[in-house]
Amino acid sequence: MAGKLTLAYFLSGGCGGCDMAIVDLSETLVDVLPRLEVVFWAPTVADVKYKELEAMPDKSIDVGLYSGMVRLGEQEHIAKVMRAKCKVLVAWGACAALGGIPGMGNMHTREEIFKTAYFDTYSTDNPDGITPQTRCVVDGKYELTLPEFYEYVRPLHHVVDVDYFVGGCPPHHSFVAEAISAVLEGKLPPPGSWITGGKAVCDICRRNPALRGEEREPITAVKRTIEGVPAEGKCLLQEGYLCLGPVTQGDCKALCPKVNIPCRGCGGPIPGVKDFGLRAIGAIAASLANEELVDQIPSPVKLFYRYSLPASMLGRKVK
Amino acid sequence: MSDWRPNIVVFACNWCTYQGADLAGSLRCDYPSTVNIIRVPCSGRVEPEFIVAALKNGADGVFIGGCHPGDCHYREGNHRAIRRFILLKRVLTSMGVEPERVRLEWISGSEGKRFAKVMKEFNETIMALGPNPIGRDGNGR
Numbered sequence: 001m002a003g004k005l006t007l008a009y010f011l012s013g014g015c016g017g018c019d020m021a022i023v024d025l026s027e028t029l030v031d032v033l034p035r036l037e038v039v040f041w042a043p044t045v046a047d048v049k050y051k052e053l054e055a056m057p058d059k060s061i062d063v064g065l066y067s068g069m070v071r072l073g074e075q076e077h078i079a080k081v082m083r084a085k086c087k088v089l090v091a092w093g094a095c096a097a098l099g100g101i102p103g104m105g106n107m108h109t110r111e112e113i114f115k116t117a118y119f120d121t122y123s124t125d126n127p128d129g130i131t132p133q134t135r136c137v138v139d140g141k142y143e144l145t146l147p148e149f150y151e152y153v154r155p156l157h158h159v160v161d162v163d164y165f166v167g168g169c170p171p172h173h174s175f176v177a178e179a180i181s182a183v184l185e186g187k188l189p190p191p192g193s194w195i196t197g198g199k200a201v202c203d204i205c206r207r208n209p210a211l212r213g214e215e216r217e218p219i220t221a222v223k224r225t226i227e228g229v230p231a232e233g234k235c236l237l238q239e240g241y242l243c244l245g246p247v248t249q250g251d252c253k254a255l256c257p258k259v260n261i262p263c264r265g266c267g268g269p270i271p272g273v274k275d276f277g278l279r280a281i282g283a284i285a286a287s288l289a290n291e292e293l294v295d296q297i298p299s300p301v302k303l304f305y306r307y308s309l310p311a312s313m314l315g316r317k318v319k
Numbered sequence: 320m321s322d323w324r325p326n327i328v329v330f331a332c333n334w335c336t337y338q339g340a341d342l343a344g345s346l347r348c349d350y351p352s353t354v355n356i357i358r359v360p361c362s363g364r365v366e367p368e369f370i371v372a373a374l375k376n377g378a379d380g381v382f383i384g385g386c387h388p389g390d391c392h393y394r395e396g397n398h399r400a401i402r403r404f405i406l407l408k409r410v411l412t413s414m415g416v417e418p419e420r421v422r423l424e425w426i427s428g429s430e431g432k433r434f435a436k437v438m439k440e441f442n443e444t445i446m447a448l449g450p451n452p453i454g455r456d457g458n459g460r
Binding site: 107274275277278279281282284285286288290291293294295297299300301304313314316317318319 | 413
């Protein structure tokens, strides 16, 4: 690709971990930087204002990375601006691609969330019962505004068209390098796809019994991670620690199972899976040895949809 | 609302429940015309996605019919089906969907009368619940 590739990055409803994943490239980033020109990176890295982004010509930016889900009016606005200005728009990380951890907020209404955040929490002192308003007038003359807090969390592709999806919470930095060089070299799959190696966490995980030619046994116990210690080198799922590796993209190189933590699905669904949580329910439930074990799974929605509730078919709790 | 008719999707296992539905027909048993049968190789073939996709796309109730435990043509497909079903039902309940909208029963090829009876019952359950809240016009994006 001739000349410099222009990049815009926006941290939306996320936590900043995806920004960190790019910074974690360290020396690789230094190699890549001469080929990149960051024209917008708010609010963490570059001091470019929204109005400057809005003033750029349409389709003038080569690649836009959008990290974080859409909960606020401001986030929706920038998503639309990014879509207009960027040739390629990437939903960067689990929140933008699936809704992410904040997506579990879709189990609750806005009123419930405000009640907890501004009234019920132990450290809250709110005698006047003030909740965030989109407009207020201070001293009778200064009008202040806040973005609207929408009823539900949405992944980026529910707001604008998205060209590529990258999973991970955050994406593993070695995979960040692969994804960014794929973009730089134009080696991209058809628009609308996930950028992924296509393998499941189990395919990569060294605990997988199939890779050692062993039979996969039914799961005979359901354990939480605080119960006991998983046996060295044994499949976590077979040990009873509900691991979502069978349906999760393994671009993370199976990092969590390596350190005794079952996969929670941040990488996003393996190719061909539309609804991560439902496929996980199918995979895990069918592996259980009996029906009684099903009732021992704590909070199934927040286990199977930990990162993907807003992007799922159900999407949010029915009122 | 008074002329509302439910839309019921029935996933019927090829070896038992579908034969039961066939027998119900041969025996001239009445059951509601709201029932739409989809023949599947096994109740274990019914993935949770199928059930939720049906609910999202206009079904008011989803019924899964399989062979009695121990009778599965593929030995354990129905055992898998019930485990998935129980787990999915817990998830649907947490998501605010009435758990009565989904039902799983073991109906064999000789139980034609029972098939008709269960369909009538399920139709009444769905009639009482009313239209599905997560259908096309409900919980859409």
